[in-house]
Amino acid sequence: MEILIAIIGIIVAILIAALIAFLFLALATKRIALDAERRVPRSGKIVAIDGNRIHYIDEGEGQPILFIHGLGAQLHQFRQPLFHHFPDGFRLIALDRPGSGYSRRARGAGGTLTEQATVIRRFIETLKLERPLLVGHSLGGAIALATAILHPDSISGLALLSPHTQTSGKVPPGFEPLYIRSPLRRWLTAWTVAVPMARKYATQTLAFIFAPQKAPADYMTEGGGYLGLRPSHFYGTSTDFVDARRDGPELETRYGEIAIPVGILFGTADRVTDHEVHGLGMVGRISGLELELAEGVGHMPQYAEPEKVIAFIRRMAAKTA
Numbered sequence: 215m216e217i218l219i220a221i222i223g224i225i226v227a228i229l230i231a232a233l234i235a236f237l238f239l240a241l242a243t244k245r246i247a248l249d250a251e252r253r254v255p256r257s258g259k260i261v262a263i264d265g266n267r268i269h270y271i272d273e274g275e276g277q278p279i280l281f282i283h284g285l286g287a288q289l290h291q292f293r294q295p296l297f298h299h300f301p302d303g304f305r306l307i308a309l310d311r312p313g314s315g316y317s318r319r320a321r322g323a324g325g326t327l328t329e330q331a332t333v334i335r336r337f338i339e340t341l342k343l344e345r346p347l348l349v350g351h352s353l354g355g356a357i358a359l360a361t362a363i364l365h366p367d368s369i370s371g372l373a374l375l376s377p378h379t380q381t382s383g384k385v386p387p388g389f390e391p392l393y394i395r396s397p398l399r400r401w402l403t404a405w406t407v408a409v410p411m412a413r414k415y416a417t418q419t420l421a422f423i424f425a426p427q428k429a430p431a432d433y434m435t436e437g438g439g440y441l442g443l444r445p446s447h448f449y450g451t452s453t454d455f456v457d458a459r460r461d462g463p464e465l466e467t468r469y470g471e472i473a474i475p476v477g478i479l480f481g482t483a484d485r486v487t488d489h490e491v492h493g494l495g496m497v498g499r500i501s502g503l504e505l506e507l508a509e510g511v512g513h514m515p516q517y518a519e520p521e522k523v524i525a526f527i528r529r530m531a532a533k534t535a
Contacts, residue, residue, distance in 0.1 A: 239406040243445055246409050250440040256316045258289070263336045265320030270309035270337075273297060277531055278343045280369075281308040282334065284352025284378075285392075286451040288315030290438030291351065294430075295516045299524060304531070307346070309337060311357070313450020315441055325450070325457035327465055331360040335368045345370040347531050352487060352513065353378050353458060355478075360465050362472045370534035371475035373527045376484055376513050379469075379492045381462035388422065392455040400452050404445035413443050426483050426510065427518045469499040475533040477504040479526045481511030481518065504530070 258271040271289055281292040289308035297306050312319035312333055323329060334357065338346060348369050350358030355377020362372055385393045391408075394400040412419070420429040420439070433439045441447055480493035489507065496503060506526060511518045 239410065243405055243409040246413055247444040247446075250443045253435055253440045254290070254438050258316075260316075261337070261340055263333060263340055265323065266312045266333060267318040268309055268312070268333070268337060269316035270307060272305070272307045272341070274300070274302070274305050276303040276305050277535055278305045278307065278346035279527065279531060280334070280338065280343065280346040280348050281306070282348060282350040282354035282357055283308070283311060283314070284354045284376075285454055286314070286442055286447070287351070287354075288438045288441050290315075290436065290441075291514075292349070292516065294433075294437045295520045296524060299520055301528075307341070307343070311354070311454075313453055314447060315438065318446075319450060319453070325454040326461045327356055327360040327458050328364065328461050329457075330357045330454075331364050334358075334361045335365040338368050345534075347371050347373060347527070347534050349373045349375065349527055350377060351375040351516065353454060355379065356458060356462060359469065359472070362474055362476070363465055363468050366472070366474060369474065371530055372477065373530040374476070374478045375515055375523065376480055376487050376489075377478060377492060378487055379496050380466060381459055389455065392452045394452050395456055400449055404449040404452070408448040409443050409445055412448065416443075423486060423512075424514050424517065425485050425512050427512050427514065430517060469496070470501075472500050475502065475504075475530060476500050477506070477526060477530045477533075479506045479508060479515055479523060481508045481513065481515050483510050484513045486513040
């Protein structure tokens, strides 16, 4: 009996210690998240779509162009480097995908490419956009491609920047912390270690994403980088990373069905998505595909070569006008 009481006492002590540790980390996470939202407040409008709450910005008049950001990003990754430099004659719309930035994912919804493509179609319908050109960066490129396959009548063409186009069987190095298949474990990670660790290694993370170029000095504020330091954002990013791998391989077999104009701009020094696999590997898989390589540019061409990117987007817009 004494041994049993001792064991129970040890278990209770461990549980109390775990609870205290969780509360401490959760409070630290909440403090970091509130500071992030103070530094980068909501700047656009909110629209309800099938239980999702989508945050977006809508600027200018003319031919509509809809921008879809990549994994762990948000709308400022287009707004900061591109929007102020676009000529007149275009309506520029950028959204935070469900679970990212200031957008909320519908209860019970996931982050498969099929689900996200449906949100894009419904967003287009809700804003009454007339077949916009989709600009997709990184994972946003995969979502744009899925939209072209599943909802071709909703859009006029694709302009893809460093797009993810091929799903391998292995989790890429550096992305293992995001591959959390259990929603409960994902939530616990988001509210304990994820945000403090993300803040600690923010400089190294940005160096990896932008390499060989450097991140802008004001990226954390004007580029929205601080918004990644929130538990909701980590949870959404992990959900996207896990779920996009579910239907990505099947959709990739259907690239040949795409009949609208498609262009890809890829940096040859991209360390996140290999231009030979995800760019050159698309040659011959989509009829009339236009591929442009930016020598020495990394994963963020919209920052490294904004004029080249704008010229590329305008060229694709002219094909669809």
